[in-house]
Amino acid sequence: MSFSAIVVAAGSGTRSGGPKQWRMLAGKPVIRWSVEALLEAGATQVIVVIPAGAEAQADFCLTGLSGWRAVVGGAQRADSVRRGLSSVEADLPVLVHDAARPLLSGATIQNLLKAVERVPAAAPALSVADTLKSAADGQVAGTVDRANLWRAQTPQAFAPGVLQKAYESWQDTDSPTDELAVVEAHGGTVRLIPGDPRLMKLTFAEDFELAEALIRGRARTRVGNGFDVHAFGPGDAIWLCGVEVPHTHGLVGHSDADVGLHALTDAVLGAIGDGDIGDHFPPSDPQWKGASSDRFLAHARDLVVARGGEIVHVDVTLICERPRVKQHRQAMRQRIADILALPLDAVSVKATTTEGLGFTGRQEGIAAQATATVDLPA
Structure with a gap:
């Protein structure tokens, strides 16, 4: 009607x-x-x-x-x-x-x-x-x-x-x-x-x-997953989870090629059913050439907020032989927490290898997978 x-x-x-x-x-x-x-x-x-x-x-x-x-x-x-x-x-x-x-x-x-x-x-x-009382100046x-x-x-x-x-x-x-x-x-x-x-x-x-x-x-809990890969190329540093990490190579990509933030952005978008990073920031658009990936993650965060939702927890796993992630892990967690306005204990960053197998094992690039948990209004 x-x-x-x-x-x-x-x-x-x-x-x-x-x-x-x-x-x-x-x-x-x-x-x-x-x-x-x-x-x-x-x-x-x-x-x-x-x-x-x-x-x-x-x-x-x-x-x-x-x-x-x-x-x-x-x-x-x-x-x-x-x-x-x-x-x-x-x-x-x-x-x-x-x-x-x-x-x-x-x-x-x-x-x-x-x-x-x-x-x-x-x-x-x-x-x-409730029982109702009539009163004047507190006197029933x-x-x-x-x-x-x-x-x-x-x-x-x-x-x-x-x-x-x-x-x-x-x-x-x-x-x-x-x-x-x-x-x-x-x-x-x-x-x-x-x-x-x-x-x-x-x-x-x-x-x-x-x-x-x-x-x-009455919130509905949604979980989204993301996965991304970038190949090594010329350079002396890479961006991982919002942190610049010195390395013997750079990562090749249209933006800053931050594989961790790209996977996490896709995970957040997946949790709210809103496409993927390429839908929002197409690589064919020159304005995103060399762009900092924290902008992509902040955009996904804002979409959640606009729906009255809340990002509850995120988890990122970096897959590579090199560089070593452990010494940078806390800085990565803090950077993600800052972007998403989350407490530090709601952000997990881990790293693993493929035991020398596959393209990451051959040190041809880095992969990342991420999971985001989001609460949306019912």
Whole structure:
């Protein structure tokens, strides 16, 4: 089903220490999580309501995505939603979502769209599980009956035109805290569907730690392998795993021929299913002539981060008779750790020989194989 969406991201985030919509969460800006989820679920347009002057931040956080546009919000949430509504297609259902709820699933979106085929409005909600107390200045005044009490989440979904008409008739001088209240006041029926505990709202600084843990807990672990070979040629040094190693020969290649980083780059790309090093840096392109291979590995790292993923561990094995790698191994591990922003104990570099067999045994070149372990959001 086609639908429009409004992502409300115009808040100041004072309780969380600043505008939370632009903060990073597991490698992605908070706002990007929701916009990506809505676009992947089939939104024909996503209106992102932002504070005045934040256009550049929105462009940066949502770079590479199409199907969205920014609208400057108002002083109150309701003002921001109204401005977003003025930009959506009136003949489509509309979902209104808080950018501060980043862990939105496609299943929740589809369940909401099915609900508003039958009722004017719907929202995910969780039943209240804790005992509720009324109190003033810390003094308990009584216990509140929690039966039939629900915690409303977002997105809140509305059949075509329902929310627009409800806002047109809104007479209350107080600003509504959510859009369901506007439809309720207009006499519309609202349906609650099962909510998602992971669809938490980032309100306080500690909420980010909990969200990070939830993302890690539902991550998919991927493993990629890479293999590369370069022949010896003229020269007095070679590059291995980002470290220049003196030798009687150089390595022949279009770039700096760093066989270790090339294999590792392919391993990272393989873990995310994004081709190989030649797809991203074709040897036919003169701009990569003599290029430093740390650029290739950094590019693969950035692709993982852009998907909200995390490189967990990498392992490189260099296969050669000469040069001896052992004295350079720690420097190689540190260089890879620096490029990938990993702790040193998450990087392994080893070396072995082929006992004089094959082209490496004849000292005609060097081979390398690598493995990368990557966690991606589910």
